[in-house]
Amino acid sequence: MTLSSTQKTTQPDKIIRYFLLCWTILNVIQAYTLELHADEAYYWMYSRFLDWGYFDHPPMVAVFIRIGDSLMHNELGLRLITVLTSTTSVYILWLILKKYAVNVWAFILVVSGTLIFHIYGFTTTPDAPLFFFAVLFYFFYQKYIVEDSWLLALILGVVLACMLYSKYHAVLLVAFTVVSNIRLLKRPSFYVIALIAIAFFTPHILWQVNHDYPSINYHLYERAVKVYNPENSYLYLPGQLLMAGPLIGWFLFYAAFTTKIKDAFIRCLMVNGIGTFAFFFFTTFRGEAQPHWTLIAFAPLIMLALIRFNQWGSLPKWFNTVAAINIFLIIGLRLSMVFGLPIVTRIGQIKSYYGFKEWAKTVNQKAGNAYVILDDGFQNPSKYNYYTNSLKGFSYDSRYYRRTQFEIWPIEEQMQHQRVYHLIDSLKPIVTDSVHVKAGTWYSYWIR
Incomplete structure (x- = not known):
């Protein structure tokens, strides 16, 4: 018995909907049961003093927290918008990749096996809104490459401003996107995107001016170390492989960066992926580059890897088994945190949750x-x-x-x-x- 073309189209979407439901439920459970990380509490303070800027970051994380916390003052309330945007981001990634006929089961194995996606499925820091708006940017940019319309320019301008209001790392995505497609500079609508983004971001720029540029001074000068620590550099790559997945991270990097570039969008993903990971590696020469700082690069990484899987036509026989074990380890860790098992609650940063x-x-x-x-x-x-x-x-x-x-x-x-x-x-x-x-x-x- 064979499936009709309609059934073939709708079946993956149905599978994705069930996957997203499970993804959301797990994040809700984790968000509700786990105490706040120290940084989350700090950003809750942001939400008590809403402003156009803060010493460390722009204000989007404060908006995320204020919305949820106004509905219910508990851990789930603080993390509610992050949980919802995490699910939305995964779905948007699926919509982007449908053009490349990505296998639905490969998509689920990769997304649910990427450790950093689990961390920011509920943890609310500036990285969470940045990732959401970055994925939204890729979604509309994919359309903008094909259709040079004023409407898409307007949308991209607003999304770009939201990215900048999330975290300054958004500048990297903008710069690498332009580098990947210099022809954008010939489009009048491109300058409309820039003007809209700048116009919406102006209140934050004025806040920086009025407060003597605290964020710029801190990030560019104050946090730089005077003596180089080699440990920051040689631990960077293992940290990134771990964030990509304890067992499959290395394979995702290999697959992603061997993808054949067949269109402008794949080139955009490639330049952003390589450029962002390289940028943060070079920052290790002036201080620590925390593993989660590259979250914005994991959207292009997993999209490239899945596109490459499709280009190969088939995956190694071992991959499904190893990917399943990889997911089992991650889910096991998350459930251990939910139940507060002592063997887990004494680990590094995890201790901060208890x-x-x-x-x-x-x-x-x-x-x-x-x-x-x-x-x-x-x-x-x-x-x-x-x-x-x-x-x-x-x-x-x-x-x-x-x-x-x-x-x-x-x-x-x-x-x-x-x-x-x-x-x-x-x-x-x-x-x-x-x-x-x-x-x-x-x-x-x-x-x-």
């Missing part, structure tokens, strides 16, 4: 309505504020710690001449009390 709700409650019982001051860091004050739904946590940074948005927010002025509760992580003679919880031990004393 114990701070109890910590905030315990500290609040001691501090009451007083301000709580912590030293060197934006993470813990932000977590305290989120879990007490207040703005009573504040950070005083030493000369050895970097500047943060706490230096701009008007919190310090409000706590002048008030009795405050100082929380520190080491035992000193002035200490009069302590907090012992799963998240750790802190020592404290009152300042009158």
Whole structure:
């Protein structure tokens, strides 16, 4: 029995819909059960002080959080828009790749086996909106290559502005896209795209001017290290392979960057993929390049890999088995985090997801309505504020710690001449009390 052409067309879409449903359910469960990462709490603080800019990043992440948090003040509420845009991004990737007759099962194996997609399926940082708007950009740019219309130019201009409002890394996608297709410069509509994007982004530019360019100074100068650390460079590639998938990452890179360039869109993906990964590798010579910074490059990476699979006509026999094991490992890790298995909750950054709700409650019982001051860091004050739904946590940074948005927010002025509760992580003679919880031990004393 053979399928009709209509059935052949609709069957993959039906499979994708079921996959997206499962993807969304898993992300909802993770978003609801897992405490906030330290950075997420910091960006929740952004949403309490909506502005055109912040010390570290543009404001789109604050908008994402404010929308969800206004519906429900819990972890799922904070992450709600990220969960929805993650599902939407995966679906848009599928729509883009339908032109290349990508196999639906290969698509599911690759997307669900890409570790970084799981991380940002629920984690809400500036990378989440950037990825969503980047995928949206590719979707409309694919159409714009074929159809030079004013409507598409308008849409691309708005999407480009949203990318810039998400994270400054968006500049890379714009630059590499133009490099991949210099003929764009001959289109009058191209300049309309640029003008629209600049017009919408102007409020953020003015914010930077009025605040003496804090983001530019921080990212270009303040975070650069004086002494080169080789570890940053030789750990970069393993980190990227891990983000692509613990077992299949190397194969995705190989497949993606051996893809035959047959049209302008594939060339765009290739230049963006290679260019972005190379750019962040070179940044390792001036400091650490965190593995997730390249999230914007994983959209072209997986699209190129899937296009290459189609060009090959068939995949190695081992791939399906290894890809299935790869997914099993990732899902196992995520479920272990949901159930809080000790073997997982003690791992590096994962530790940040546990114990701070109890910590905030315990500290609040001691501090009451007083301000709580912590030293060197934006993470813990932000977590305290989120879990007490207040703005009573504040950070005083030493000369050895970097500047943060706490230096701009008007919190310090409000706590002048008030009795405050100082929380520190080491035992000193002035200490009069302590907090012992799963998240750790802190020592404290009152300042009158």
